[in-house]
Amino acid sequence: MPILPTGPLSYGMQLPIQSQSTLYAEPWEAGATPADLARIAHTADRSGFAYLASCEHVGIPRRLAGAMSTIWYDPVATLAFLAGVTDRVLLMSHVAVVGLRHPLLTAKQYATLDHLSGGRLILGVGAGHVQEEFEALGADFAGRGGVLDETIDALRAALGPEEFPEFSGERFSFGGLGQLPRPAQERVPIWVGGSSPAAVRRAAVRGDGWLPQGGSRDELPLRITRLRELRAAAGIEKPLVIGAITEPLYVGEPGWRVGRRTLSGKPEVLADSLRAYADMGVHQIQVRFRSREPRELIDQMTAFGADVAPLLDT
Structure with a gap:
């Protein structure tokens, strides 16, 4: 079920376990298992959650490991695993740092995920912030904003319906290379993450949705107004999620x-x-629950779906 600007307020969640920054991870997550992750995903699937999200870091430098930890599951592998144990919940990268790799490779991975999941992908993308990660992979850290802009455009082409997609830009060009399977969706939604002025502009003019990062709820109205102004100035009539x-x-x-x-x-x-x-003016909220063990988290998710969610639109 797509998340629409015209629909009721949707709710989803960033998965626990798959990333364990000290900013938000609970102590029990360090000893959690794939079976715990699957049970949590199954709970979301039956409790009305619109999506489950997984984020990306390829490697964490020692200077950041104390705060960020080095536990960051690969989002494609994680979401593909969970696609096999769920039926309806959408699967989102929040966010994939797509500037770390060629867009054809990203398209191959996520098109396959969308195909295998029956069209449940939301491709959330972001610029990234860890310089050493970019340097190790030979990616352009200083120019990552421009790289992301062009990568989004290239992904639009590479994730379209054509078996032999074509794109020509300043950094990337491809054509004559067939990629099957195609995504199950006619148009894979691309949501842009970030709350900086550049990220807000990118979401407004290139995205199907906006995923804020950081900031308080008091700051949201101004950013939402800015998003709408930029989108209108670009002549884009389709509403932004x-x-x-x-x-x-x-x-x-x-x-x-x-x-x-x-x-x-x-x-x-x-x-x-x-x-x-x-x-x-928000269309979807990403929720997170405090918990001391997997069972408590599952109970919280179940209670939210049964008792809180029905009241969100009253």
């Missing part, structure tokens, strides 16, 4: 310290707070 990352959540009254930023309480309280995102 606008997202937001919510505060951490806990459904019910926690018996442990969940942090002062965490929204907790009865379903009605949470839904009332989250509906404010829709009032700003």
Whole structure:
């Protein structure tokens, strides 16, 4: 089921376990297993979650490893694994650092994922921020913004319906090379991640959706206004799917310290707070739950789908 600007407020989540930055990972994730990941994905599939997301880093330098950790699963492999244990939930890269590789290679990987999953891919892309990662792979870190712009254009061509896609740009050109299987979707949605002025502009003029990174909910209205202004100035009539990352959540009254930023309480309280995102013009929210073990996370997801989600559009 696609996420549409005209539809009700959708909700999805960044998967735990597959990335374990100290900014958000729970202690239990360090010892989690692929079976835990599959159970969490299955819960999302049956609890009305619109998507599951996996992010990307190829390698973390020692200077950042303490904060970021070095646990970052490959998003294509992770989402393909979860495609086999789910039926309806969409599968999103949030975000793929597509400037690290040639767009034909990226297209091959994600077209196959979309084909195997029956058309459930959302390709979220971002510029990246780890210089050593780019240098190790021979990618252009200083010019990564321009590389990403052209890569998005190239991916539009490479993920289209043609068996022999063609593209000619300043950095990339290809033609006469057939790639099957094609994506199951006629048009793979490309959502642009980032909240910098450059990322907002890129989302407005090149994206089908926007995935903010960082910032508070108070900053969202100005950025949404800017997105719409830039999109209108570019003459693009198709609406942009606008997202937001919510505060951490806990459904019910926690018996442990969940942090002062965490929204907790009865379903009605949470839904009332989250509906404010829709009032700003947000179409999909990415939620995250505090938990002490996989079972608690699954219980939180189930409670959100059953008790909070039905109240988001009332």
